[in-house]
Amino acid sequence: MEGLLNSFLILGNETLASAIVIMAASLLLYNLTRNLNDRVARASGILLACVTATYVVDVFILLEPSRQTYETAxxxxxxxIGYMPAAMFHLSDALLATTGLPSRGRRRRIGKALYLLSTVFLLLAAFSDLLIRLIPYGQWISMRAGPLFPVYTAYFAVAVLVAFANVQRARQRCLTRNTRRRxxxxxxxxxxxxIGTFPFAVLIPPGDEFSTLGLLLVNIANIVVILMLLFLAYPLSFFGSRVPDRVVKVELLxxxxxxxxxxxxxxGTILFVAPATRILGLPGQAFLPxxxxxxVLLWQWFTALSLPWxxxxxxxxxxxxxxxxxLQNLSERLLTRADLIQLLEANLAAACDYLRVNTAFVADLSDASPELVATVGPTKPSTVLLxxxxxxxxxxFESDGNAVHQWHSYWIVPLYSTRAGDTRKAQVLIGCLGVQARSAEIDLLPDEWQMLRVYVRRAEQTLDDMRLHSDILAALEGLLPQINLTRRSAANVEFKPGRTATREPEFFADREQFVExxxxxxxxxxGGPGLTSSRLLELNIVRKALAENEQNPARALRSVLARAIENQRPEGERKMTSPEWTLYNILELRFVKKAKVREVAPRLALSEPDLYRKQNQAIQNLADTIIRMEKEYLSRQANGTPESSSPPSEGPAEPAASLAIEPEQAHERRGR
Structure with a gap:
């Protein structure tokens, strides 16, 4: 009976030790992939790596390796085991620095000394018997304390106590109840x-760790370690996160x-199915897969059902x-431009089949530059012709907005938006639908005309939805960057002020957010919320530009953007295809002149994907220029250096001159 119980406890120990490895390794990868740039995440990663390394050996030993491999493991x-005290102190130091008390050098030097001391203990354990001795005990090997093990014990205790005290100091610096609780x-x-990695087995008589009581205590300790790893993962997931607490909790769950x-x-299935099948007389290896x-499938099904609840x-x-x-319903109902074009193409294909023609198209006429949105067939009209x-x-279309018209080799029908009202006078022309003319005269039969009106109505709705979705996305592009209450900015109200305070705007610390x-x-x-509601309005150089722009914040910010764009302009004569002019040309054409990608790409001799890549690079360079302009202004203010009426700019100020255009006039120049 005792042998059966021991076998069960050994199997349980193998399962729990493997579970600890899975949990620690998973949390290590989770923290590093989410918050690799955060110091707390990196320090906790070292601690979790120590746990993983320790318990991987426990699992490996249960596989009954050879005696020499057993001792090496x-x-x-x-x-x-050796690096755990240093990792504990490292994590506590990172937590203390996060709350506003970075090391002035002493804690950093102590941390380096602890890692060096841990390396010494590792070398002693690996290549000598001064720290531990290995004694064979039946099929097992028992680890015994060496002459220097009390030194390691004292080192372990002191490092853990100091780490505990550091975290207590960090807890006292927390200002909100949630951060103190975490x-x-x-x-x-x-x-x-x-405590779970400390080798307590060296302190008990040889062989007792393999007794029934020893195995029971080890299993209980492993269960506690698993639960504490979960408690450890919860507060650690908040550090360095740039999303609200709600999102952190949902992602972790x-x-x-x-x-x-x-x-x-x-x-657990792999470990327990084989013994169970032997008891039931089933072929275990065949049944295991x-x-x-x-x-796995049943658990994923259960997870999908239970996660929302x-x-x-x-x-x-x-x-x-x-x-x-x-918000989720909105994201599910919104279609991408590609989705809407696919719907238009399906509608055009159906129209071609019914009218027995091989070409149809939908064109957008709402902008000064018409766009061929969707086409089916080989003889589509050119954009230049439109x-x-x-x-x-x-x-x-103004002469008769309800008829089919002959235009070149096509029959075309106007498309109207009905969102402005229900009457024809309130409708706005947004485009046209054309089909290949099958004869010199329009000879649609009554049923063909009726079906064509159905296809026209579908095209109107789809093109209208495309315009509405473009407006929604444009509004989101301007509004989302203004929602900047991230975990980084929340730290200013969750922790007491640190030893030093920065004079820079808060969002300078988050370059990615500033670029957005x-x-x-x-x-x-x-014009739009991206300009009128931008946090860039808080910049000192924008506030200074108010006097030059009739106290209009949007115009002041636009003037700063124009000067920053001009600072990207190389010297010499402007060339559209020259590499050194590419970034400036992209900024000036895409944003100042509001040209579309399909218009800019051929002018700069770039493919559209390459244009998007270089556009992102140009925006990042522009953000760096604005940061530099702001810092130079603050430096001049601090030094009391007199400043001219406007910051210097390089090259002619074509975009700056165009700022005199009022938003109402500029609206006609906007692209999509």
Whole structure:
């Protein structure tokens, strides 16, 4: 009976140790892939790597390797055991720095000394018996304390106590209840991996760690370590995150259920199916693959069903859930431009089949530059022809907006937007639908005319939706960058002020967010929330430009953008295809003159994907220029240097001169 119990406990120990490896490795990858640039995430990654290294050896030993490999693995296990105290101190120092108390050099030097000391202990354990001795005990090998093990024990205790004290100091610096609670979780949860990796087996008589009581205590300790790793993952996931707390919780919940939970269920199936099938007299190896696949599929099905309910119970309030549900419905109902073009092409194909022609098209005439949106067939009209005869088409539709008209080798019908009203006078011409003329005269039969009106109505709705979606996306491009309450900015109210304060605007610390602000302002250069609601209005150089722009904030920001764009202009004569002029030409054509990608790409001899890549590079360079202009202004103010009425700019100020155009006049110049 005792042998059966021991076998069960050994199997349980193997399962739990493997689960710890899965959990620690998963959390390590989760933190590093999300917050690699955050110091707390990197320090916690070292701690989780120590846990993983320690328990990987425990799992490997249960595979019954050879005696020499067994001994080598036990000594290499000190990679995790030896570096754990230094990792604990490193994490506590990172937490303290996050709350506004960075090291002035002393803690940094102590951390380096601890890593050096840990390396010494690792070398002693790997290549000598001064720290540990390995004694054979039946099929096992027992680890015994060497002469220097008390020194390591003292080092471990002191490092862990100092780390605990540092986290206590960090907790006292938290100003909000939530951050104090999370820091409290972290303060005690981070002790568990350290205690779980400490080699307590060297302190008991040889062989007792393999007894029934020893195995039972080890299993209980492993369960506690798994639970504490979960508690450790929760507060750590908030550090360095740039999304709201709600999103952090949802991402962590989804990751735990779809990642570590799936892995542990698959592992448990592998470990327990074979013994169970032997008891039931089934062929275990043949049944195992089907059992693993069945468990994984059923768990994923359960996760898909239960996640919405768990998120609603554990994360959201009722009001939050309703608001987010509306936003999710919006994202599901919005179609991309490619989706809408696909619908138009399907509609045109159906029209061609019914009217027995091989070409049809839909053109957008709402802009000064007509666009061929969708086509079917080989004989489509050219964009140049549409641009040259746009006025004639408008006059043709104005004479009779309900008829089919002959135009070159096509029969065309006007398309109207009905969002402005229900009457024909309130409708706005947005485009036209054309089909290949099958005869010199329009000879549509009554049923063909009726079906053509159906296709026209579908095209009107689709083209109208495309315009509406473009407006929604344009508004989002301007508004989303202004929603900047990230975890980074929240730290200013969650923790006490640090030793030093920065004089730079807060969003300078987040370059990615600043670039998004600049991008939104450029997209709404001639008006829109990206310009009028931009956080760039807080810049000192923008405030100074108010006096030169009739106290109009939007015009002041536009003038700063124009000067920054001019600073990208190379010296010499402008060339459209010259590489050194490419970035300036993109900024000037795409945002100041509002030219479309399909117009700019051939002028600059670029493919459209290459144009988008270089446009992103140009925006980043422009953001760096604005940051430099702001810092130079602050430096002059601090030094009391007199300043001219306007910051110097390089090259002629063509875009700056165009700022005199009022938004109402500029509206006609906007592209899509």
């Amino acid at each position: 036990l000594r290499l296990q000190w990679i995790g 820091m409290g979780y972290l303060q005690f949860a981070m002790l568990t991996p350290a 989804r990751f735990l259920m779809r990642g570590p939970a799936t892995g542990m269920l698959a592992l 089907f059992a693993v696949v069945a468990v 768990l998120e609603r119970k554990l994360v959201y309030t009722d009001d939050d859930y309703e608001q987010l549900d509306r 641009e040259e005869e746009r006025e004639q088409l408008l006059a043709l 602000q600049v991008k939104a302002a450029l997209k709404h250069y001639w």
